[in-house]
Amino acid sequence: MSEPDTPAAGLREATRSGPGRVLIAVYAVFALAATARSVVQIIMQFDRAPLAYLLSAFAGVVYIVATVCLARGSATSRRVAMVSCSVELVGVLAVGTASLLAPSAFPDATVWSLYGDGYGFVPVILPILGLLWIRRSGRVAQPAPTA
Amino acid sequence: MIPLLATVLIVAALLGALWSLVLLLLSRPVGKIYLLGFLTLVEIALAVQAVLGIVHLAQGHRHVQGVTFVCYLIAALLILPAAAWWSLTERSRWGMGVLLVACLVIPVMIVRMNQIWAGSSV
Numbered sequence: 001m002s003e004p005d006t007p008a009a010g011l012r013e014a015t016r017s018g019p020g021r022v023l024i025a026v027y028a029v030f031a032l033a034a035t036a037r038s039v040v041q042i043i044m045q046f047d048r049a050p051l052a053y054l055l056s057a058f059a060g061v062v063y064i065v066a067t068v069c070l071a072r073g074s075a076t077s078r079r080v081a082m083v084s085c086s087v088e089l090v091g092v093l094a095v096g097t098a099s100l101l102a103p104s105a106f107p108d109a110t111v112w113s114l115y116g117d118g119y120g121f122v123p124v125i126l127p128i129l130g131l132l133w134i135r136r137s138g139r140v141a142q143p144a145p146t147a
Numbered sequence: 148m149i150p151l152l153a154t155v156l157i158v159a160a161l162l163g164a165l166w167s168l169v170l171l172l173l174s175r176p177v178g179k180i181y182l183l184g185f186l187t188l189v190e191i192a193l194a195v196q197a198v199l200g201i202v203h204l205a206q207g208h209r210h211v212q213g214v215t216f217v218c219y220l221i222a223a224l225l226i227l228p229a230a231a232w233w234s235l236t237e238r239s240r241w242g243m244g245v246l247l248v249a250c251l252v253i254p255v256m257i258v259r260m261n262q263i264w265a266g267s268s269v
Contacts, residue, residue, distance in 0.1 A: 021237045022244035025230060029252055036222055040215050 007141070008074065014141035015073030015134070023133055026126060027067040033119075034111045035060030041108070049108035055095060056110045059123075062088050066130060082134050089127035092116060096124065148203070148264040152196055157254040159189050164250035171243035182246065183231060189253070190227045197224055200260070216263045223256045 016024060038056035046053060062084050069081035096115035099106045109118055116123030166182050197220040204213050230249030234242035 017237055018239055018241050019244070021233065021239075021241045022248060025233055025245040025248045028229070028233075029226075029248065032222060032225070036218055040218055044212075044214060 011075060011078070011138070011141040012073035014137040015078060016071055020070065020133055020137055023126075023129060024067060024070045026122070027063055027070060027130070030111070030119075030123070030126065031060060031063035031067045034063055037111070049106065052106050052108045052110045052113075055091075055112065059088070059091065059111045062091065070130070070134075078134055078138070082131065085127040085130035085134070088123075089131070092124045092127065148261055149196070149199060152192065152199070153257050153261060156189065156192055156196060157257050159185075159192065160250050160253035160257075163189060163253075164247055167243045167247040167250055171240050171247060174240040179243075186227050186231065186246070186250075190224070193223050193227070193253070197221060212263055216260060219256055219260045219263065223253060223260075226252050226256075 014020075034056055038053050038060050041049075041053040042057060065084040066081050066088065069077035069084065092112040092115060095110060095112035099110075099113040106113055111119060111123055115121060163182065163186055166185070170177070170179065170182065200220045201217060204216060226249050230245050234245040236242075237245065
């Protein structure tokens with residue numbers, strides 16, 4: 001985009017353009033995948049693996065929040081996105097480890113099982129990229145004062 | 148599922164991914180309009196696949212997880228239009244990156260549809 005008029009617009013552009021645009025697209029794909037999958041599973045066969053399906057639903061919500069907040073790119077929504085990326089990272093590490101140690105608790109896979117191996121390990125990489133991107137775009141939007 | 152259509156769609160989507168990657172690396176979206184035209188054809192083929200898939204399912208030839216299958220058929224229709232919209236408002240080369248991601252998602256979804264159609268477990 002051309003020169004942003006205000007710092008807020010600059011922050012928004014820095015967050016949602018460039019590589020950030022691709023990152024948001026990947027987040028949107030995971031929001032759709034995790035949410036649709038868990039909705040179908042919860043409606044069709046909730047009794048089979050309630051914990052796994054609820055975790056998938058939770059993951060879906062976290063992805064939706066991250067997608068929307070990164071795409072909005074305001075100072076507040078960036079903070080929310082940072083929290084949801086952190087929750088996502090903790091979640092994928094916790095669920096990944098739990099599914100390794102106690103596979104019987106997860107009769108059906110979630111997005112985060114085995115650190116997301118069913119999704120090419122993207123679920124474990126995505127929150128790290130998200131956090132790095134929020135940090136970097138924040139720096140770009142606030143260039144060092146030129147004197 | 149029609150095996151030939153599914154295979155053509157996978158190949159076409161991978162070609163779209165390669166095309167997007169080349170434009171991304173060129174960092175100048177030359178001929179972007181042709182890529183979008185090509186992806187429109189892919190989208191039409193996906194719509195044909197969705198209609199045929201639902202018709203075949205309704206005819207009840209198969210004992211498959213119907214709801215999941217239909218969800219995949221319909222969700223696959225959302226990917227390319229959403230990606231095109233999201234990439235058009237990006238002027239830098241990264242708009243092509245969005246199309247690249249979308250073009251890689253399509254084959255994955257079709258492979259999953261094939262697995263569900265073949266009756267393997269989720």
